[in-house]
Amino acid sequence: MAEEQYPEKWGMVIDQDICTGCQACVTACSMENNIPFTGEEEVAYGRGMHWLRIQRYWEGEYPEVSPTHTPMMCQQCGHAPCEPVCPVFATVHSESESINLQVYNRCIGTRYCANNCPYIARSFNWFDYEVPAPMNYYLNPSVTVRRRGVMEKCTFCVQRIYAGQETAKKEGRALRDGDVVPACAQACPVDAIIFGDLTDPNSRVSQAARSERGYTQLEELGTAPRVTYLKGGGTYGG
Amino acid sequence: MARPIVHLALFKEDQLEQATEAIHALRHLGVSDKDMSVISGVPYSEKILGRPMSWTRIPLIGGLGALAGFLVATFLNFGTPLLYPIRVGGMAYQTIPTAIVVTFELTMLGLLISTFIGVFVETISPSFGPQGYDPRVTDGHIGVLFSSQPELDPSLHETLEKLGAEIVHGAEAKKLWLF
Amino acid sequence: MAAETQSIPTVHPAAHDEEEDHRDQLMFDPRPREEMNHMVMDAMTHTTPRYWLAVGILGAIVAVCLFGMWGYMIATGMGLAGIRKPVYWGVFIVLLVFWIGISHAGTFVSAILRVFKAEFRRPFTRAAELMTTFGLAAGALYPLVHLGRVWVFYWMIPYPNARWLWPNFRSPLVWDFLAITTYLLSSTIYLFLPLIPDLAMARDRTTGWRHFIYKTLSLGWRGTEAEWFRLRKAISIFAVAIIPVMFSVHTIVSWDFAVAQTAAWNSTIFGPYFIIGAILSGVSAVVTILIILRSTMKHMDYFIRPEHIDALGKLLLVFSMAWGYFFFNDYMVSWYGGYEAVRQILTLHASGPSAWIWYCMLIFNIGIPWLTLWNKKIRRTPWAMFIITLLINVGMFFERYTIIPMTLGHQRMPFDWGEYSPRLPEISIGIGSLALFMLLYLLASRVIPLVPVWEVQEGQEAHSLRKVGKTTVPSVAELE
Numbered sequence: 038m039a040e041e042q043y044p045e046k047w048g049m050v051i052d053q054d055i056c057t058g059c060q061a062c063v064t065a066c067s068m069e070n071n072i073p074f075t076g077e078e079e080v081a082y083g084r085g086m087h088w089l090r091i092q093r094y095w096e097g098e099y100p101e102v103s104p105t106h107t108p109m110m111c112q113q114c115g116h117a118p119c120e121p122v123c124p125v126f127a128t129v130h131s132e133s134e135s136i137n138l139q140v141y142n143r144c145i146g147t148r149y150c151a152n153n154c155p156y157i158a159r160s161f162n163w164f165d166y167e168v169p170a171p172m173n174y175y176l177n178p179s180v181t182v183r184r185r186g187v188m189e190k191c192t193f194c195v196q197r198i199y200a201g202q203e204t205a206k207k208e209g210r211a212l213r214d215g216d217v218v219p220a221c222a223q224a225c226p227v228d229a230i231i232f233g234d235l236t237d238p239n240s241r242v243s244q245a246a247r248s249e250r251g252y253t254q255l256e257e258l259g260t261a262p263r264v265t266y267l268k269g270g271g272t273y274g275g
Numbered sequence: 276m277a278r279p280i281v282h283l284a285l286f287k288e289d290q291l292e293q294a295t296e297a298i299h300a301l302r303h304l305g306v307s308d309k310d311m312s313v314i315s316g317v318p319y320s321e322k323i324l325g326r327p328m329s330w331t332r333i334p335l336i337g338g339l340g341a342l343a344g345f346l347v348a349t350f351l352n353f354g355t356p357l358l359y360p361i362r363v364g365g366m367a368y369q370t371i372p373t374a375i376v377v378t379f380e381l382t383m384l385g386l387l388i389s390t391f392i393g394v395f396v397e398t399i400s401p402s403f404g405p406q407g408y409d410p411r412v413t414d415g416h417i418g419v420l421f422s423s424q425p426e427l428d429p430s431l432h433e434t435l436e437k438l439g440a441e442i443v444h445g446a447e448a449k450k451l452w453l454f
Numbered sequence: 455m456a457a458e459t460q461s462i463p464t465v466h467p468a469a470h471d472e473e474e475d476h477r478d479q480l481m482f483d484p485r486p487r488e489e490m491n492h493m494v495m496d497a498m499t500h501t502t503p504r505y506w507l508a509v510g511i512l513g514a515i516v517a518v519c520l521f522g523m524w525g526y527m528i529a530t531g532m533g534l535a536g537i538r539k540p541v542y543w544g545v546f547i548v549l550l551v552f553w554i555g556i557s558h559a560g561t562f563v564s565a566i567l568r569v570f571k572a573e574f575r576r577p578f579t580r581a582a583e584l585m586t587t588f589g590l591a592a593g594a595l596y597p598l599v600h601l602g603r604v605w606v607f608y609w610m611i612p613y614p615n616a617r618w619l620w621p622n623f624r625s626p627l628v629w630d631f632l633a634i635t636t637y638l639l640s641s642t643i644y645l646f647l648p649l650i651p652d653l654a655m656a657r658d659r660t661t662g663w664r665h666f667i668y669k670t671l672s673l674g675w676r677g678t679e680a681e682w683f684r685l686r687k688a689i690s691i692f693a694v695a696i697i698p699v700m701f702s703v704h705t706i707v708s709w710d711f712a713v714a715q716t717a718a719w720n721s722t723i724f725g726p727y728f729i730i731g732a733i734l735s736g737v738s739a740v741v742t743i744l745i746i747l748r749s750t751m752k753h754m755d756y757f758i759r760p761e762h763i764d765a766l767g768k769l770l771l772v773f774s775m776a777w778g779y780f781f782f783n784d785y786m787v788s789w790y791g792g793y794e795a796v797r798q799i800l801t802l803h804a805s806g807p808s809a810w811i812w813y814c815m816l817i818f819n820i821g822i823p824w825l826t827l828w829n830k831k832i833r834r835t836p837w838a839m840f841i842i843t844l845l846i847n848v849g850m851f852f853e854r855y856t857i858i859p860m861t862l863g864h865q866r867m868p869f870d871w872g873e874y875s876p877r878l879p880e881i882s883i884g885i886g887s888l889a890l891f892m893l894l895y896l897l898a899s900r901v902i903p904l905v906p907v908w909e910v911q912e913g914q915e916a917h918s919l920r921k922v923g924k925t926t927v928p929s930v931a932e933l934e
Contacts, residue, residue, distance in 0.1 A: 083538035083872045092869035109867070116365035118715040123363070124627040125609045126619065130362040145609055146532065146602015147627055148542035152862060153714045157540045157870045161602065163533025185531040186602030255866060258715055261365070288487055288911075316487055316651070317912045318682040320933065329683040337691055351612055355620035366624060373624045376706065380632040383699050387640040387692065394647065394688045398673045398681060408676050410658035413651070415487025415911060420678075451657075452674030 046135040048235035050245040051108055052267040056229040058091050058106035065224030071180045073166030086160045088191040111158040111191035113137050115261030119150035136193050144187040155255050159190045194219035214240040279422040281405045284440035288415035293438040297419050300434050306421050312404045314418040336393035337386050344385020348378040479761050484914035493753035494903045495659050500752050512893040520886025527879050532602050536877035540870050541862045545880035546600035548854045553593030559736030560586025561700040565693045574765040576913045577757040580906050582740045583645040588894045590638045592887045626710045633706045644692045650675050652903040704732045717795035718861045727780040734773040735850035738843035741766050745840045757905045760834040767833035774823035795866045802864050811852045818849025
């Protein structure tokens with residue numbers, strides 16, 4: 038029900054071959070999106086509120102081991118399994134941005150979407166998490182803070198998408214590649230995360246997505262993810 | 276013509292034969308079937324009692340309720356997505372397989388609730404025929420309830436007593452429900 | 455032709471006490487209606503100090519463990535419970551499925567057995583229907599308990615709001631809501647309809663507040679032909695219509711899992727598998743309750759006899775076998791499919807840290823029933839049946855536990871695997887809902903006639919012993 042239609046279809050490419058697993062994106066994501074810190078004990082119990090996390094798998098037999106890093110977040114599926122199961126339309130498909138939205142103040146907390154997400158990309162607000170005194174000045178005014186009992190997840194920094202669109206409109210020009218950069222891509226020191234418009238065949242993200250190293254996570258489920266991963270298995274070909 | 280008097284002929288629970296005989300005898304004495312009613316603590320079918328069939332609108336009311344449920348379900352399935360279209364999971368706005376589930380549940384809900392409403396309304400609405408009651412009925416006694424002209428009294432009493440009935444003379448209706 | 459003569463078996467003289475044997479059965483041991491009424495009324499109005507002590511303790515448990523704990527959890531957050539990423543559904547949903555399963559008993563016993571005219575159902579249809587209603591009452595709490603923001607639960611109800619935004623009728627949770635509502639309402643009505651004549655019976659035998667309640671509820675019942683005709687018509691509509699509703703309820707509960715992408719949930723056999731499991735646990739619970747009623751309430755040993763426990767025990771054996779069949783069917787096909795995520799889950803069920811739950815499930819649901827229930831002597835021993843049926847319900851709880859948290863914890867991304875164990879709120883609310891069920895049942899047992907007297911009398915009138923040749927045989931007349 039958006040008033041204005043934009044032609045862009047946003048997408049992301051993550052190059053696992055150059056990702057170092059430094060967690061800068063995780064930090065940037067938390068700061069950008071007002072993600073609360075739940076504390077050591079809660080994180081250890083599996084309640085860290087990460088919209089983006091780095092999955093680290095070891096390859097090879099000890100001592101010949103090497104880690105691979107998979108930054109994992111909401112894949113903004115075209116056929117998202119989380120969406121139809123919500124009884125109150127709290128997670129819906131945005132037809133203007135072609136991403137998967139979470140409507141915090143509609144959510145009643147059934148957590149069905151999280152069970153049905155094969156990427157385990159969603160985080161639940163188990164409690165009201167307080168942001169201690171000086172830290173609350175860091176809160177991003179463009180992003181809602183969430184209360185206890187609601188689900189949340191990566192939004193592709195939808196506030197930055199809007200900001201980019203509005204700046205372009207103000208300057209009376211079309212959106213250019215690189216106008217919209219989500220926090221994770223901005224923070225990545227090796228530029229392993231590329232974000233942009235997939236409808237433009239010349240954008241960096243479209244070119245990278247066409248790479249022969251490209252694959253999508255859990256392709257066999259038919260969820261049509263909007264995030265492409267690049268992994269060459271040491272050959273770096275293509 | 277004098278006011279008819281309501282009688283209740285009570286038979287013990289093992290006197291079903293006699294009760295049906297009594298109904299037959301009453302008919303001979305000129306009490307019509309609509310002035311008669313049988314009250315019992317267990318259901319006896321009309322065939323056993325040799326009485327005309329009862330009728331009820333409950334299946335009709337139930338059917339109408341089912342229809343109402345079906346219509347509501349159709350609106351919820353196919354109407355509400357148009358009021359506020361939201362795309363989820365790449366599905367169409369109106370999906371038939373999921374609609375079947377909702378339609379089934381609401382149709383059944385309509386059927387069952389209106390069946391109950393049918394019972395409720397028919398039970399509390401005033402009934403024709405003789406009104407009368409005796410608490411011994413719920414102890415298993417079979418009561419033949421009838422209204423007749425006072426001048427028939429002596430012959431009636433004689434006939435029924437011969438069949439082993441205990442006669443309650445003037446078993447007028449008591450207030451059994453709230454109003 | 456010598457061989458033929460030899461093969462004729464020796465004829466034993468017929469036992470003289472054959473007629474006495476048949477009097478073991480309620481239907482061949484009739485008593486006058488007045489006496490049965492008196493027994494039922496006596497059982498209903500008789501309370502001992504022990505009864506009030508139980509009511510008091512259960513009431514306190516409900517207040518503290520259920521509502522107290524739930525209130526505290528609402529005020530603090532779902533995080534008090536043990537659920538965590540990726541096990542977003544834990545014991546609350548296990549208990550939802552468990553209680554909805556229990557609630558299948560009433561409908562099974564009183565609708566299916568009524569439609570097929572199984573005569574042994576007569577004395578305990580009401581006891582089973584009460585279980586349905588109260589099981590649903592306990593179960594219907596859990597969709598609320600597990601909500602993150604229960605104070606806006608009504609957003610699931612279809613009603614026109616200011617934005618014309620309706621619930622999502624493609625969500626299994628909305629189907630759940632509709633199905634549970636339908637089942638709760640219709641099973642309550644189905645409990646009430648055959649109760650009307652018994653309420654009238656109680657109305658004629660009470661004074662004071664009880665009289666007022668029964669008078670109100672019995673709707674001025676006199677027992678005329680028209681009233682009986684209407685009642686039977688309505689009951690037969692209900693008996694036929696409530697069976698598919700019952701099947702749909704647990705199918706829809708199973709679809710909460712089966713329509714999901716989650717590995718080892720996405721199984722087409724979940725519907726019937728859940729239904730059989732529900733009936734197994736429901737009928738077990740009926741047996742458990744009947745044994746308790748028989749030993750604690752006055753005169754109940756007349757109405758509820760070893761023959762009933764025996765008949766239900768046979769049914770249980772059949773359902774236990776059917777459950778085993780469906781379990782194996784689900785397991786076999788999932789295992790053979792060779793999908794790595796599913797294979798991993800199945801392996802972890804049997805060898806993971808919670809594997810003891812999986813083994814207990816198999817022992818309680820298959821091992822013990824198959825080893826014991828074929829034996830008539832065991833089936834007729836109340837205390838043995840009490841233990842067996844209680845264990846079946848524990849086994850069925852473990853089955854749901856295996857399906858829900860033990861499966862959710864090990865999905866396709868091994869980096870995010872996690873073990874779940876319930877914490878205090880889950881345990882406390884679980885105990886609280888059990889206490890709520892018991893409390894409601896205990897209170898109801900003293901307020902409504904627990905035996906459908908008119909149905910028992912109807913049955914006794916239809917049954918007789920007929921002499922055929924040199925023996926008497928039980929025979930049933932078709933009075934309807």
